[in-house]
Amino acid sequence: MVEVKSRRGEYTGATRRALLDAAARLFTERGFAQTSLDDVAADARVTKGAIYHHFASKTGLFEALFDELEHTESGAARAAFEACEDPGAGVVAALDQFLRACSEPVYGALVFREAPLALGWDTLQRYEAKYSYGLLTDMLGALRGTGRIPIWGGDALPRVVFGMLSAAGQLLARTPPEDVERVRAECRVPFTALLVGLSSTTDS
Amino acid sequence: MVEVKSRRGEYTGATRRALLDAAARLFTERGFAQTSLDDVAADARVTKGAIYHHFASKTGLFEALFDELEHTESGAARAAFEACEDPGAGVVAALDQFLRACSEPVYGALVFREAPLALGWDTLQRYEAKYSYGLLTDMLGALRGTGRIPIWGGDALPRVVFGMLSAAGQLLARTPPEDVERVRAECRVPFTALLVGLSSTTDS
DNA sequence: GTCAGTCACATACCCCGAGTATGTTCCCGA
DNA sequence: TCGGGAACATACTCGGGGTATGTGACTGAC
Numbered sequence: 444m445v446e447v448k449s450r451r452g453e454y455t456g457a458t459r460r461a462l463l464d465a466a467a468r469l470f471t472e473r474g475f476a477q478t479s480l481d482d483v484a485a486d487a488r489v490t491k492g493a494i495y496h497h498f499a500s501k502t503g504l505f506e507a508l509f510d511e512l513e514h515t516e517s518g519a520a521r522a523a524f525e526a527c528e529d530p531g532a533g534v535v536a537a538l539d540q541f542l543r544a545c546s547e548p549v550y551g552a553l554v555f556r557e558a559p560l561a562l563g564w565d566t567l568q569r570y571e572a573k574y575s576y577g578l579l580t581d582m583l584g585a586l587r588g589t590g591r592i593p594i595w596g597g598d599a600l601p602r603v604v605f606g607m608l609s610a611a612g613q614l615l616a617r618t619p620p621e622d623v624e625r626v627r628a629e630c631r632v633p634f635t636a637l638l639v640g641l642s643s644t645t646d647s
Numbered sequence: 648m649v650e651v652k653s654r655r656g657e658y659t660g661a662t663r664r665a666l667l668d669a670a671a672r673l674f675t676e677r678g679f680a681q682t683s684l685d686d687v688a689a690d691a692r693v694t695k696g697a698i699y700h701h702f703a704s705k706t707g708l709f710e711a712l713f714d715e716l717e718h719t720e721s722g723a724a725r726a727a728f729e730a731c732e733d734p735g736a737g738v739v740a741a742l743d744q745f746l747r748a749c750s751e752p753v754y755g756a757l758v759f760r761e762a763p764l765a766l767g768w769d770t771l772q773r774y775e776a777k778y779s780y781g782l783l784t785d786m787l788g789a790l791r792g793t794g795r796i797p798i799w800g801g802d803a804l805p806r807v808v809f810g811m812l813s814a815a816g817q818l819l820a821r822t823p824p825e826d827v828e829r830v831r832a833e834c835r836v837p838f839t840a841l842l843v844g845l846s847s848t849t850d851s
Numbered sequence: 852g853t854c855a856g857t858c859a860c861a862t863a864c865c866c867c868g869a870g871t872a873t874g875t876t877c878c879c880g881a
Numbered sequence: 882t883c884g885g886g887a888a889c890a891t892a893c894t895c896g897g898g899g900t901a902t903g904t905g906a907c908t909g910a911c
Contacts, residue, residue: 458859474767479897491898492861501898559763563678564817599818599833606814610807613768629803633845637837640844662888683868695869696890705869 459497461487463511466504471552475505475561505561509570512554516544517574524578530585531638537582538634541608542615546623551616555609576605592641607633663701665691667712675756679709679765709765713774716758720748721778728782734789735842741786742838745812746819750827755820759813775809783809796845811837 465486469478480501484491498504523540527533545551558567568576580601586592611630618626669690673682684705688695702708727744731737749755762771772780784805790796815834822830 480899481897490861493859495899496858496860556768560767563764564760597830597833599815599830600837602818603811603814603834603837606810606812606817607807608810609814610810611803613810614803614806626801626803629801630807633804633807633841636844637841638844639847640840640842641837643843643847684870685868694890697888699870700887700889 458487458489458493462489462494462497462504463508466508467549467553470505470508470557470561471549475557480504502561502566505557506566506570509553509558509562512550513570513574516541516550516554517578519544520575521578521581524582530582530589531591534582534586534638535635537578538631542611542627542630545612545615546618546620546627548616551612555612555616571605575608576601579605579608586638592638604637607637662691662693662697666693666698666701666708667715670708670712671753671757674709674712674761674765675753679761684708706765706770709761710770713757713762713766716754717774717778720745720754720758721782723748724779725782725785728786734786734793735795738786738790738842739839741782742835746815746831746834749816749819750822750824750831752820755816759816759820779812780805780809783812790842796842808841811841 462483465483466478469482469486473482480491480494483504484494487493494504498507520537520540524533524537527536545555558570562570580598583592583601583604611634615623615626615630666687669687670682673686673690677686684695684698687708688698691697698708702711724741724744728737728741731740749759762774766774784802787796787805787808815838819827819830819834
């Protein structure tokens with residue numbers, strides 16, 4: 444998090460940032476697999492050596508980018524959730540915040556389109572556990588605390604809900620700007636319906 | 648679909664089948680990216696030349712495998728759906744059939760774990776449109792016909808539902824056999840809840 | 852003031868694996 | 882029996898991720 448304060452000013456931090464920005468652009472436009480490290484280095488006006496000085500591998504470069512995006516976004520969603528007294532309203536607010544973030548081209552494309560391809564499902568799930576997934580279980584737990592949804596056993600419910608969020612995010616990431624508003628409204632339907640359904644479901 | 652009836656018997660068809668079987672095994676165990684074509688060829692007792700004689704590329708090999716699996720599975724799910732008079736019961740039956748198929752190691756691993764990585768989202772969506780996605784919209788349409796769920800505009804709802812199915816499938820594919828029964832029951836919860844919620848949702 | 856040490860890269864290289872080009876064998880029909 | 886094509890095998894290219902090594906600039910110690 445805190446950048447190493449090099450004695451030689453922020454020259455080194457600047458190249459690292461340039462690499463992350465270049466990677467964000469190219470990975471978003473061409474995709475992770477279709478972008479070579481030489482492309483990223485050239486776009487940042489350096490060579491491949493600089494990449495491997497700052498990051499462990501091509502995957503490591505993507506991970507740093509991904510971690511950055513998820514950190515800020517999950518923070519915003521959690522803030523939206525905790526700003527509300529009522530957990531039910533908090534969930535809706537967090538969902539709205541999330542759907543807005545997905546409409547932003549870079550976040551949607553990298554997190555929901557490229558991340559599985561770049562990191563693989565195992566690594567991706569570790570990050571999910573760290574960020575969005577943890578927030579999601581917190582929110583579901585708060586809802587359960589109010590008796591609004593039933594007790595559940597394993598983690599099937601949050602996983603499936605997360606699948607819904609991924610699908611919505613991926614859909615929004617592919618939606619042209621002029622339709623975003625309408626699609627975002629459509630995306631809210633299944634989530635509110637699920638909440639309604641869960642609240643009227645008795646334990647079995 | 649119909650195999651070319653070579654004059655020299657089914658020797659050529661046999662190698663093609665051996666290649667598909669070897670690919671299914673290795674892709675399931677090690678994953679698509681971690682399996683080289685030489686590995687597949689060696690496992691089938693042939694060389695890489697045989698692969699490129701029968702398939703256009705590594706992706707093409709996976710596609711043939713994927714298409715085969717999806718064809719049989721979507722057929723089974725559709726049969727389960729159409730065997731019921733009531734669309735509501737049909738949806739439940741199709742869901743059960745689907746969740747059972749996901750518990751089978753090869754189908755779950757290849758379709759929900761490897762397919763996005765091997766084919767990419769665009770190609771994958773074309774296959775979804777051909778198979779599971781088409782069935783899904785048919786089922787939702789039948790439910791809509793009975794007035795059990797509201798009218799919806801775009802394709803956000805089926806997409807999100809498909810995301811739920813993918814998450815459930817992926818979860819089941821990673822579940823050890825002794826827990827499959829329990830997890831499968833847990834997976835049914837959000838789907839039935841969604842149906843309940845949709846049926847009690849009025850148009851907005 | 853100079854010299855060892857290290858940071859921040861650049862350059863040159865290795866190697867694996869997908870894809871290709873070409874060779875070879877067997878069979879069939881003319 | 883001979884041309885031809887199907888069904889592979891063999892040998893090769895090449896792009897890109899990863900590595901090993903070189904190099905200049907700065908810094909802190911003595």
